[in-house]
Amino acid sequence: MPIARVRIFDLLWQPDLVDQSAWSDVTAAVAAAPYPIRVLPADPDRATTCSAALGITTRSWLGAVVANAGGLLVDHGWVRVLGCGYDRLPDVVTAAGVLTVGYDVMGGQFAWLQADPNARPTVHYFGPDDLGWLDLEQGYAEWLNAILGGSLTRFYETLRWPGWEAETEGLNLDEGFSVWPPPFTKEGKDVSAASRRPIPMAELVSFYEDAARQLGGPSR
Numbered sequence: 001m002p003i004a005r006v007r008i009f010d011l012l013w014q015p016d017l018v019d020q021s022a023w024s025d026v027t028a029a030v031a032a033a034p035y036p037i038r039v040l041p042a043d044p045d046r047a048t049t050c051s052a053a054l055g056i057t058t059r060s061w062l063g064a065v066v067a068n069a070g071g072l073l074v075d076h077g078w079v080r081v082l083g084c085g086y087d088r089l090p091d092v093v094t095a096a097g098v099l100t101v102g103y104d105v106m107g108g109q110f111a112w113l114q115a116d117p118n119a120r121p122t123v124h125y126f127g128p129d130d131l132g133w134l135d136l137e138q139g140y141a142e143w144l145n146a147i148l149g150g151s152l153t154r155f156y157e158t159l160r161w162p163g164w165e166a167e168t169e170g171l172n173l174d175e176g177f178s179v180w181p182p183p184f185t186k187e188g189k190d191v192s193a194a195s196r197r198p199i200p201m202a203e204l205v206s207f208y209e210d211a212a213r214q215l216g217g218p219s220r
Contacts, residue, residue, distance in 0.1 A: 020059060021058040021059065021064055021067075022058060022059060022060060022061045022063070022064040022141070023058060023064040023065075023067070023068045025061070025064075026061060026064050026065060026068075026144070026148075027039075029144070029145055029148040029149065030072070030148055032148075032149070033074075033148045033149065033150070034149075034150040034153075035074070035075040035076065035150070035152070035153070036075065036076055037072060037073065037074050037075070037148065038072070038073040038077070039069050039072055040069055040070035040071045040072070040073065040083065040086040040087075040089065041069070041070055041086065042067065042068050042069050042070050042083060042084050042086075043070065043084060043085070043086075046070075046084040046085055046091060047066060047067045047068070047083075047084040049084075049093075050066045050083075050084045050085070050091050050092060050093050051063060051066050051067055051084075053093045054066065054092070054093065060140070060141070061140055061141035061144055061145075062092075062101070062112075062140045062141075065081065065083045065144070066083050066084050066091075066092060067084070068083070069083040069084070070083050070084055070085055070086025070087075070089060070091075071083045071085070071086050071089045071173075074147055074148065074152065075152045075153075076164075076165045076168045076169050077105065077168050077169055077171065078104055078105055078152060078156065078164075078168050079102055079103070079104045079105075079110075079147060079152060080102060080103050080104075080105075080173065081101065081102045081144065081147075082095055082100065082101055082102055082103075086173070087173055088172055088173040088174035089173040089174065090174075098111055098112075098113060099111060099112045099113070101123065101140065101143075103176070103201060103205070104156070104176075105168050105171060105175075105176045105177055106128050106156075106159055106176060106177055106179065106183070107128045107176050107177075107201070107204035107205055107207070107208050108125060108126060108127050108128055109125070109126040109205060110123055110124070110125055110143070111123070111124050111126070111133075112124075112140055115135060120139060121139070121140075122135055122136060122137055122138055122139060123136045123138050123139070123140060123142075123143040124136065126208070126212075128159075128179075128182065128183050128184060128208050129158065129159060129183040129184055129189075130184060131184050131208060131211055131212040131215060132212070158189075158191075159183060159191055160191065161191050161192035162192060167196070170198075171198055172198070174200055174201050174202070175198040175199065175200060175201060176198070176199065176200075176201045176204040176205075177196045177197070177198065177199075177204075178196065178197050178198070178199040178203075178204060178207075179191060179194045179195070179196050180194060180195050180196075181194055182208075182211070184208075184211065
């Protein structure tokens with residue numbers, strides 16, 4: 001589906017946007033989303049600390065999210081976009097690995113990486129079904145605008161099962177689904193036929209990262 005081509009670095013250098021926060025654009029996208037989105041409240045002290053650590057302002061979509069939200073629970077909480085942290089949800093600074101900007105409940109990770117020193121950073125996705133990093137070729141603002149605009153429905157069509165909405169809403173913010181057989185195996189491709197149970201997200205992410213290393217998969 002078409003997405004607005006709003007680039008975070010464009011917002012940072014344009015002089016006419018010096019005093020303009022991108023939060024109004026984020027909230028407009030949230031309001032127009034085709035599925036439920038919950039904006040977790042921001043703690044002002046944590047927001048200030050995270051913003052300073054990242055060296056960003058609210059002119060960027062990332063800066064706006066960090067300053068104004070503990071995180072965003074997108075599509076019944078299937079994807080957790082990280083902000084300044086809330087309850088058991090980590091903030092974008094202390095999340096494991098490089099700049100991890102979100103998780104999904106299957107143990108997938110979204111990270112904002114600069115794979116090429118001559119190119120702008122883009123969001124990459126590590127999937128539990130293929131144990132590899134995929135460059136989504138989108139800046140942070142493009143990525144967030146896309147997932148708020150409805151792209152998750154198609155992106156996850158092979159990793160969902162009937163009734164996933166209610167199961168997902170029942171998870172704690174630091175939990176994800178352990179699926180057996182794992183979705184990267186031939187036997188686990190049909191997620192609807194696999195067994196599922198909630199486990200800590202840190203444990204789930206570690207399991208897939210270890211599996212990728214053992215199978216010789218690419219690292220960040």
